[in-house]
Amino acid sequence: MHLNFENKTYLIMGVANKRSIAWGIAQELDKAGAKLIFSYSKERSAKGLVKLAADLSDLNKEAPMVKCDVTSDEDITTAVTELKEKVGTLNGIVHSVAFANKDFLGDDYSAVDRASFAQALDISAYSFTAIIRAAKLADLLAENASLLTLTYLGGERVIQNYNLMGVAKAALESSVRYLASEYGPTGVRVNAISAGPIRTLSARGVGNFSESQKMVEERAPLRRVTTVEEVGTTAVFLLSDMASGITGENIHVDSGYHIIG
Numbered sequence: 001m002h003l004n005f006e007n008k009t010y011l012i013m014g015v016a017n018k019r020s021i022a023w024g025i026a027q028e029l030d031k032a033g034a035k036l037i038f039s040y041s042k043e044r045s046a047k048g049l050v051k052l053a054a055d056l057s058d059l060n061k062e063a064p065m066v067k068c069d070v071t072s073d074e075d076i077t078t079a080v081t082e083l084k085e086k087v088g089t090l091n092g093i094v095h096s097v098a099f100a101n102k103d104f105l106g107d108d109y110s111a112v113d114r115a116s117f118a119q120a121l122d123i124s125a126y127s128f129t130a131i132i133r134a135a136k137l138a139d140l141l142a143e144n145a146s147l148l149t150l151t152y153l154g155g156e157r158v159i160q161n162y163n164l165m166g167v168a169k170a171a172l173e174s175s176v177r178y179l180a181s182e183y184g185p186t187g188v189r190v191n192a193i194s195a196g197p198i199r200t201l202s203a204r205g206v207g208n209f210s211e212s213q214k215m216v217e218e219r220a221p222l223r224r225v226t227t228v229e230e231v232g233t234t235a236v237f238l239l240s241d242m243a244s245g246i247t248g249e250n251i252h253v254d255s256g257y258h259i260i261g
């Protein structure tokens with residue numbers, strides 16, 4: 001009964017292709033009976049989304065889509081206006097968006113330049129706050145809405161090569177706590193999922209990715225890598241009323257890797 005998603009609508013941000021964590025979450029939400037609306041930044045992602053959505057249930061086969069490059073205030077404003085027109089109310093938002101200049105995802109962290117630092121923090125951390133504030137101001141968020149972002153252990157600890165993105169994730173995780181505190185009195189919950197390494201487009205080509213998965217297989221309590229389905233089902237839980245007592249939390253869906261010293 002608490003997992004009842006009838007007449008509930010969720011915004012999914014960050015589907016680049018079928019491997020995206022956002023797509024894994026969308027599929028589980030679709031199975032649970034939720035209505036979906038997507039946002040994208042690149043036209044290529046929009047085209048892919050149309051094809052992907054065709055495989056969803058009848059409720060979401062023609063799911064609406066809005067453009068939102070999170071670096072643009074104008075895009076955020078337009079997206080929120082379009083969301084208001086298309087769905088009226090959101091019961092939740094899944095923010096699965098991050099970017100950092102590849103030049104600073106390896107070697108020495110301190111090499112980072114000002115522009116790349118600002119860009120990584122802008123896209124990967126500030127955007128969560130910006131979209132939530134815009135949605136709230138437009139009265140788009142339902143009572144008890146649940147807001148969710150994706151993070152990685154490198155935001156809490158030093159993990160080789162994560163560097164600039166680790167600093168951005170630390171800011172994102174801290175934002176989750178401040179946003180949860182600010183919006184809690186209105187019933188809105190804000191949480192993060194810290195996922196284990198999953199082979200996606202962003203992960204492809206970044207140094208250390210395969211080694212990171214190998215480490216998980218060898219050392220994580222469950223001795224296997226985390227699947228996107230596992231992140232998806234946890235997201236469904238956090239977005240549902242079953243998680244009504246959870247806010248400001250960072251749930252690790254990482255085969256237990258984070259407890260190992």
Ligand code: NDP
Nearest residue numbers: 014015016020021041042045069070098150197198200202
């Ligand atoms: P994907 O490459 O599939 O998704 C990244 C998304 O970020 C893309 O959809 C991309 O959209 C979007 N994006 C980048 N820049 C912008 C922008 N300016 N405006 C709007 N959207 C933007 O990778 P993942 O699914 O792996 O990543 C999703 C989240 O999960 C990220 O926050 C990542 O840090 C996190 N994560 C990933 C892990 C992994 O191992 N894969 C582990 C832990 C956390 P577009 O291409 O249209 O610009």
Ligand code: N5H
Nearest residue numbers: 016098099100101102105152161162197202203206208212
């Ligand atoms: C320790 C690791 C491996 C090293 C660090 C990886 C960091 C990855 C995160 C960011 C999001 C990757 C990134 O921004 C890549 C871009 O510079 C280039 N790629 C693109 O532009 C593609 C085409 C688009 C779709 O990507 C984006 N983001 O828009 C961490 C790994 C073990 C786990 C991991 C991969 C974590 C994570 O946060 O994603």
